Structures are given as structure tokens and as C-alpha cells.
Amino acid sequence: MNVSIVGSGYVGTTVAACLADLGHEVVTIDIDEDIVDAVNDGESPIHEPGLDELVAEHGGGRLRASTDYAEILDTELTMLALPTPSNDDGSIDLQFMEAGAASIGEALAGAENATEGPHLVVTKSTVVPNTTENRLAARIADAGLERGTDFLVASNPEFQREGTAVADFLNPDKLVFGTDDDRATDLLHDLYEPLREAADGDTPVVETGIAEAEMIKYANNTFLATKVSLINDIGNICKEFGVDAYEVADAIGLDDRIGEQFLRSGVGWGGSCFPKDTDAIIAAARERGYDPAVLSAAVELNDTQPERLLSLLDDHVDVSGKRIAVLGLAFKPGTDDIRNTRAVPVIEGLQERGADIVAYDPVATENMRERYPDIEYADSAANALAGASGAVVVTDWDEFAALDAEFDDMANPVVVDGRRIIERRDGLTYEGLTW
Ligand SMILES: NC(=O)C1=CN([C@@H]2O[C@H](COP(=O)(O)OP(=O)(O)OC[C@H]3O[C@@H](n4cnc5c(N)ncnc54)[C@H](O)[C@@H]3O)[C@@H](O)[C@H]2O)C=CC1
Numbered sequence: 544m545n546v547s548i549v550g551s552g553y554v555g556t557t558v559a560a561c562l563a564d565l566g567h568e569v570v571t572i573d574i575d576e577d578i579v580d581a582v583n584d585g586e587s588p589i590h591e592p593g594l595d596e597l598v599a600e601h602g603g604g605r606l607r608a609s610t611d612y613a614e615i616l617d618t619e620l621t622m623l624a625l626p627t628p629s630n631d632d633g634s635i636d637l638q639f640m641e642a643g644a645a646s647i648g649e650a651l652a653g654a655e656n657a658t659e660g661p662h663l664v665v666t667k668s669t670v671v672p673n674t675t676e677n678r679l680a681a682r683i684a685d686a687g688l689e690r691g692t693d694f695l696v697a698s699n700p701e702f703q704r705e706g707t708a709v710a711d712f713l714n715p716d717k718l719v720f721g722t723d724d725d726r727a728t729d730l731l732h733d734l735y736e737p738l739r740e741a742a743d744g745d746t747p748v749v750e751t752g753i754a755e756a757e758m759i760k761y762a763n764n765t766f767l768a769t770k771v772s773l774i775n776d777i778g779n780i781c782k783e784f785g786v787d788a789y790e791v792a793d794a795i796g797l798d799d800r801i802g803e804q805f806l807r808s809g810v811g812w813g814g815s816c817f818p819k820d821t822d823a824i825i826a827a828a829r830e831r832g833y834d835p836a837v838l839s840a841a842v843e844l845n846d847t848q849p850e851r852l853l854s855l856l857d858d859h860v861d862v863s864g865k866r867i868a869v870l871g872l873a874f875k876p877g878t879d880d881i882r883n884t885r886a887v888p889v890i891e892g893l894q895e896r897g898a899d900i901v902a903y904d905p906v907a908t909e910n911m912r913e914r915y916p917d918i919e920y921a922d923s924a925a926n927a928l929a930g931a932s933g934a935v936v937v938t939d940w941d942e943f944a945a946l947d948a949e950f951d952d953m954a955n956p957v958v959v960d961g962r963r964i965i966e967r968r969d970g971l972t973y974e975g976l977t978w
């Protein structure tokens with residue numbers, strides 16, 4: 544199939560490179576010329592394990608990039624993989640999606656569509672229910688086009704995670720096709736047929752309405768975020784009783800109805816999606832007169848975990864004027880992404896207390912330096928710990944599990960672990976956040 548993808552960022556590039564690898568002819572359209580040049584030169588514009596190899600193999604061949612929306616005319620369907628950030632009040636900001644949809648409309652209106660039948664426009668980005676039909680279809684139609692005759696719309700949300708995006712896309716737990724037209728459903732089946740064949744054909748396909756598909760994505764992300772907040776709530780209770788929340792989580796995870804994943808309690812969830820998607824669906828619900836009590840509590844609890852971490856440190860050290868090590872800055876291990884990382888409230892809490900911060904992360908230091916240029920950054924965990932009067936662990940990087948003698952070089956060996964990654968041992972004052 545000939546496929547176009549508007550937006551060549553984390554999702555667009557990953558999906559494009561994987562679809563090219565599965566045999567489709569794919570073109571990505573991006574306004575950023577550096578990204579377009581990189582893809583055509585066979586270089587991945589983003590860091591994801593396995594993506595460099597796929598872009599190197601197909602870039603400039605079955606995978607091309609362009610700044611020209613007219614490229615969509617030679618394709619059977621166009622996916623929108625544009626950003627959906629938050630407005631100041633937490634609601635979804637649709638400016639990028641509406642601009643992309645308007646450009647698609649202009650391209651479709653301005654030239655003869657080379658493919659048979661109405662062009663299919665698929666929302667890959669995460670958008671609140673009814674956005675595709677009410678907002679995006681309307682922007683496409685603004686060019687003088689008629690939905691149903693000139694174009695169709697559908698929703699096909701994406702569930703990949705950062706750090707494992709290629710593997711997640713190629714081996715999904717499910718595919719969700721939100722359509723209101725048989726031709727749209729058939730095209731999505733054609734698109735994913737090679738993926739399902741490669742995955743032994745047993746990937747479940749959920750055929751549903753467009754708004755249902757949009758809501759499935761929010762339900763998925765907010766359920767997982769709430770699951771982590773719930774285990775953090777339970778973990779905080781455990782801590783009050785001196786009970787190990789990880790032993791409790793391991794046991795309850797054996798119940799199939801609960802499941803073992805997303806039960807790692809600690810300093811909370813961050814990243815480019817859980818916080819913005821939770822805020823967006825809460826804002827959209829409130830706009831319609833419903834206040835989602837559980838989701839609001841999940842956010843509130845997530846916001847308090849960093850302060851709980853710091854109050855445990857306060858129990859052992861008066862941090863004012865003292866050197867305090869922050870281990871881990873990325874929102875999770877395996878990425879240099881610091882968007883909504885829990886390290887930010889931890890750093891700000893330490894600054895409010897007058898601490899002298901020294902931070903370390905294996906890959907995210909430069910990103911954090913842009914945000915906080917005035918704090919000290921160490922080039923190793925050992926150098927961050929040397930002379931420190933206390934340390935907090937924010938990201939569960941594997942290398943922190945190997946730390947041992949490095950704690951002996953601290954001025955005062957106190958560690959508060961927000962991710963259950965450091966070994967408790969003699970000579971170290973160790974506090975786990977929920978154990
Ligand atoms: N990052 C992730 O792991 C996941 C993200 N999502 C969702 O996918 C969507 C996209 O997210 P990311 O890929 O992370 O965004 P991103 O910010 O990495 O990429 C967006 C790309 O769109 C380009 N762009 C902006 N305006 C444009 C326009 N008018 N025309 C053409 N290109 C334009 C930008 O230059 C950028 O390269 C969001 O809705 C997000 O919630 C869903 C699942 C996973």
C-alpha cells in the first residue's frame with residue numbers, strides 16, 4: 544500500500560519505519576526540514592532502540608519524507624501523528640491537529656487524487672472523543688470537500704511506549720479501528736495485514752466507532768496511570784505500617800484480575816503522555832458537567848509523591864546548605880526524555896529547602912541542564928554521591944542497582960529511594976518510599 548503519515552516525531556517516524564519494513568511504501572510529511580532530510584538520508588530523527596536500523600535500511604527508499612502535503616495524493620490513506628499538547632488549564636490543544644487537517648484538505652482539493660475512492664484520513668494522535676469527526680473532518684471539509692464523497696475519517700490510536708516503541712508497534716496487544724464506513728475498515732485491515740501475519744495472525748482487532756476508539760486510548764492510559772497511583776496509595780499505607788509494598792504487590796499481581804504489571808510503587812508517573820492525557824480527559828469531562836473523582840484523585844496522589852520522598856529525607860537531614868545528590872532525571876529509564884519527570888518537583892522541593900543540588904543521569908543531563916542551568920551536574924553517580932549529605936533516587940536506571948562502595952564517600956550516607964533500585968545494607972541509612 545502507499546501510505547502517508549503527517550508528523551515525523553516519536554510516533555510518526557516509528558510507525559512509518561515499521562510499515563516500510565512490513566513492505567508498504569511510506570512517506571512522512573513534516574514541517575521541520577531537518578527531520579525530512581534526516582529520514583531521506585537514512586537517519587532516525589529521534590532516539591528509539593531499533594529505529595536507527597529500520598530508517599537506515601528504508602530511508603530514501605520505501606520510506607521517504609517531505610515537507611509537501613501534495614505527497615498524500617499518491618497514497619491511499621493519511622495518518623495524522625501530530626502533537627496534542629495541553630493548554631494551561633489542562634485541556635487538549637488541537638492547534639497542530641487542526642493545522643494538519645486543513646493542509647490535508649487543501650492538498651486534496653487542489654489536485655486530482657490519484658487513488659480510487661475517497662481519501663482516508665486516520666487520527667493516530669491521542670485526541671478526546673469526537674475530535675476526529677467534529678473538529679478534524681470540519682477542517683478538511685473547509686477546503687470545499689465533502690466527507691463521505693471526497694474523504695473519510697477514522698481513528699486508530701497508538702499504544703507504543705517510549706524506549707520500546709518499535710517492538711510495541713510490531714507486537715501490539717490489540718489493534719483498534721474506529722470507523723463509520725466499510726471502506727475505511729477494509730483499508731485499515733489491508734494496512735495491518737502484514738503486521739498481523741508477522742505476529743502469527745492472532746493480534747485482536749477491535750472494530751468500533753470513531754469516538755469509542757478515541758476514548759479507548761484515554762481509558763487505556765488513565766487506567767494505567769490510576770493503577771500506579773493506587774499502588775502508590777497502598778504503598779504509602781504500607782510505609783506507615785512498616786510493611787514492604789513490593790512484597791504485597793508481587794502477591795496481588797498473581798491474581799489474574801489484577802495482573803502483575805504497573806504495580807511498581809514509588810515517586811510516581813511522568814512522561815509526555817500520562818500527565819497530559821489524564822489532564823485532557825478530566826478537562827473534557829468537566830466541560831460536559833462531570834467531575835471524574837477517581838482520575839482527579841490519581842493526579843493529586845501523583846503530585847504528592849515527590850514531597851513524601853523529600854519529607855523522608857527531612858527526617859534524617861536538614862538539607863539547607865547541604866550537598867544533596869539527585870540520582871536519575873529522565874521520566875523513566877531507557878530515555879533522555881524529561882517531560883513531566885518526577886525529578887522536576889524533587890529538584891524544586893530541594894531548591895525551596897535551600898539544598899545544594901548535584902544531579903546525575905546517564906543520558907538526560909543535557910536536557911535537564913537546559914531547564915536548570917544553575918544546578919551542578921555530575922558525570923557519574925559516584926561523583927554525585929561523593930561528599931553528599933543525602934541522596935534521593937528518582938529514576939530506576941539499572942546502573943544504580945550496582946552502587947555500593949560509592950555510598951561510603953558520602954559525607955552522611957542517607958539514601959531515600961523513590962524507585963526500589965538500591966540495596967539496603969549496613970552502614971547506609973536507607974529509606975524506601977513505600978517499603
Ligand atoms: N510519544 C509516544 O510515545 C506516544 C505518543 N502518542 C500520541 O501521538 C501524538 C504525537 O506524539 P509524538 O510523536 O510524541 O509527537 P512529536 O512532537 O514527537 O512529533 C510531532 C511531529 O509533528 C511535526 N509537526 C508539527 N506541526 C506540523 C504540521 N502542521 N505539519 C506537519 N508536521 C508537523 C513536528 O515537527 C514533529 O516532528 C500525540 O497525540 C501523542 O499523545 C501516542 C502513543 C505513544
Ligand SMILES: O=C(O)[C@H]1O[C@H](OP(=O)(O)OP(=O)(O)OC[C@H]2O[C@@H](n3ccc(=O)[nH]c3=O)[C@H](O)[C@@H]2O)[C@H](O)[C@@H](O)[C@@H]1O
Binds near residue numbers: 702705706767806875
Ligand atoms: O500514550 C503514550 O504516549 C504512551 O504512554 C505510556 O507509555 P510511556 O509514557 O512511554 O511509559 P510507561 O512505561 O507507561 O511509564 C509511564 C510512567 O509511569 C511510571 N511507572 C510505570 C509503571 C509502574 O509500575 N510504576 C511507575 O511509576 C514510569 O516510571 C513512568 O514515569 C503507555 O504505557 C503507552 O501504552 C502509551 O502509548
